[in-house]
Amino acid sequence: MSNNIRFPTKDEIIAKVDTMQAEAVEKLKQLVSFDSLLGNEQDAQIFMQEIFNSLSLNVERFPIVLDDIKDLPGFSPVNWSYDGKDNVVAQHTPPVVASDMLSKGSQGKSLIFNGHIDVVPTGRETLWSKHPFSPYVKDGRLYGRGSGDMKAGVMAFVIAYKALKELGFVPSAKVIFQTVVEEECTGNGTLACLARGYRADAAIIPEPFPFLVTGQVGVVWCNVTVQGKPAHTLEMETGINAIDAAMYLVSAIRDLEKSWNVKEKCHPLFKQFPHPLGFNLGQIQGGEWTSSVPSECSFDLRAGFFPGTPLETVRNSITQAIDEAAKLKKITYQIQWNGFQAEGSTMDVNGDLMKQLGSSYKDVMGKEVPQQPILCTTDCRFFDLYYNIPSACFGPESTHIHGIDESVSLESYRDITRVLACFIAEWCGLQPSSSA
Structure with a gap:
């Protein structure tokens, strides 16, 4: 029964x-x-x-x-x-x-x-x-x-x-x-x-x-490709080193990362972490020959951000940081948003x-x-x-x-x-x- x-x-x-x-x-x-x-x-x-x-x-x-x-x-x-x-x-x-x-x-x-x-x-x-x-x-x-x-x-x-x-x-x-x-x-x-x-x-x-x-946290991925100008190393000054240029842009991204992690801007849920928003340089490719100034370099970035932050705000902030640094050094670059576009x-x-x-x-x-x-x-x-x-x-x-x-x-x-x-x-x- x-x-x-x-x-x-x-x-x-x-x-x-x-x-x-x-x-x-x-x-x-x-x-x-x-x-x-x-x-x-x-x-x-x-x-x-x-x-x-x-x-x-x-x-x-x-x-x-x-x-x-x-x-x-x-x-x-x-x-x-x-x-x-x-x-x-x-x-x-x-x-x-x-x-x-x-x-x-x-x-x-x-x-x-x-x-x-x-x-x-x-x-x-x-x-x-x-x-x-x-x-x-x-x-x-x-x-x-x-x-x-x-x-x-x-x-x-x-x-x-x-x-x-x-x-x-x-x-x-x-x-x-x-x-x-x-x-x-x-x-x-x-x-x-x-x-x-x-x-x-x-x-x-x-x-x-x-x-x-x-x-x-939210996560975005992007790929940044930097254009250089190839030259023989005996006349390096006539070329533009794409790898050096890419690293210059990365330094600007690191400054942005620091600014996002200041305690005053921290989301209340994540205050226990000393550095809650990680920017990771996950992949990098560049250059064609050891004795040639590299003509191109690309890198892939993962950036974290707090819940409640619109994706468009995140992408604009990263693009602006890269763009301002690129203009100072007259660096030519392209940015693509592939992979994670994930809100927190x-x-x-x-x-x-x-x-x-x-x-x-x-x-x-x-x-x-x-x-x-x-x-x-x-x-x-x-x-x-x-x-x-x-x-x-x-x-x-x-x-x-x-x-x-x-x-x-x-x-x-x-x-x-x-x-x-x-x-x-x-x-x-x-x-x-x-x-x-």
């Missing part, structure tokens, strides 16, 4: 997640082994599609079409091809059942789990202890590029859902699982999911932060999502969940700024993300999975899977 249904307790959910730890580690190893760098995400996405299919979810793998998103708020322009770039979305839609087959006190709210499948370049492989796409476990940590950022988070929400299903229950509200491309450079993957109509009452992105993220955002710490996630964390961990802002961007901005969907960013503890010997704590990976499973039970509610 339906009125005799016994729903799983918090301790039973935790115990089930724990019994699946070996499987969780093995699945994470498999996912980390995919070299899912920009433009090479396809095999990892096929792997995720197979995982979602094995859970009997309704799965769609679809290509990103730039014409569908290029005019939407939050879009970032690109100068590369989107051939072979697919998102994978899996959806659990519960059937309508009698009220006495639903867990008591369940909120029955829908939920998106979102995670990116792309990873950043590894740097020189000889600097790694082992090959960056040959994951291994040592001293309770799993090593490999993307282990923390953010493939452990992706597998955490997969295992959380699977644990509930193996207990004989499924969420009593819609749950959408998304693995997207290009979080590391544009966010256009998540934007494409939203443009396709995938919406819910809340979204969780388990990026490698073992605390509730309260806010994130803040999370609603008093909203239902953050409160419930904090409550689930306390139930599992026995302590209050930490909260703090971050000095980078995540795809949370799309949900919060443009689609009125409250989001939370919260995932396993990781080290050296974007660096050498990136790793994730397997204990934290397990703990985050526990929290997410218990959160699903409370936020979405549960019903017997046999009713499906």
Whole structure:
């Protein structure tokens, strides 16, 4: 009889997640082994599609079409091809059942789990202890590029859902699982999911932060190309050294960075950081011959800025700083805005999502969940700024993300999975899977 249904307790959910730890580690190893760098995400996405299919979810793998998103708020322009770039979305839609087959006190709210499948370049492989796409476990940590950022988070929400299903229950509200491309450079993957109509009452992105993220800075990318005048080094004075000219412009950008980081201008949420807005000179190319004055030099810049600052203001300020310096030295340059054009955002710490996630964390961990802002961007901005969907960013503890010997704590990976499973039970509610 339906009125005799016994729903799983918090301790039973935790115990089930724990019994699946070996499987969780093995699945994470498999996912980390995919070299899912920009433009090479396809095999990892096929792997995720197979995982979602094995859970009997309704799965769609679809290509990103730039014409569908290029005019939407939050879009970032690109100068590369989107051939072979697919998102994978899996959806659990519960059937309508009698009220006495639903867990008591369940909120029955829908939920998106979102995670990116792309990873950043590894740097020189000889600097790694082992090959960056040959994951291994040592001293309770799993090593490999993307282990923390953010493939452990992706597998955490997969295992959380699977644990509930193996207990004989499924969420009593819609749950959408998304693995997207290009979080590391544009966010256009998540934007494409939203443009396709995938919406819910809340979204969780388990990026490698073992605390509730309260806010994130905005980020813009640009490329600056400086023109010089070639000459033989025996008559250097007749030429214009494009590399020297580029470095002169960089010094002007550094002055702008300093001015943005003065305490009087700091956003209240980020006052704890001594230098919250980072300008990174990420790439530089220039010159043709060691004994020739270089005729061209280009560099790529990443600049952070505070939430609430319009993108156009940011771009104008950077352009003005470069332009004023260029005029002083009669430097010819071009600037292009490709990649991140990402506004900063803040999370609603008093909203239902953050409160419930904090409550689930306390139930599992026995302590209050930490909260703090971050000095980078995540795809949370799309949900919060443009689609009125409250989001939370919260995932396993990781080290050296974007660096050498990136790793994730397997204990934290397990703990985050526990929290997410218990959160699903409370936020979405549960019903017997046999009713499906």
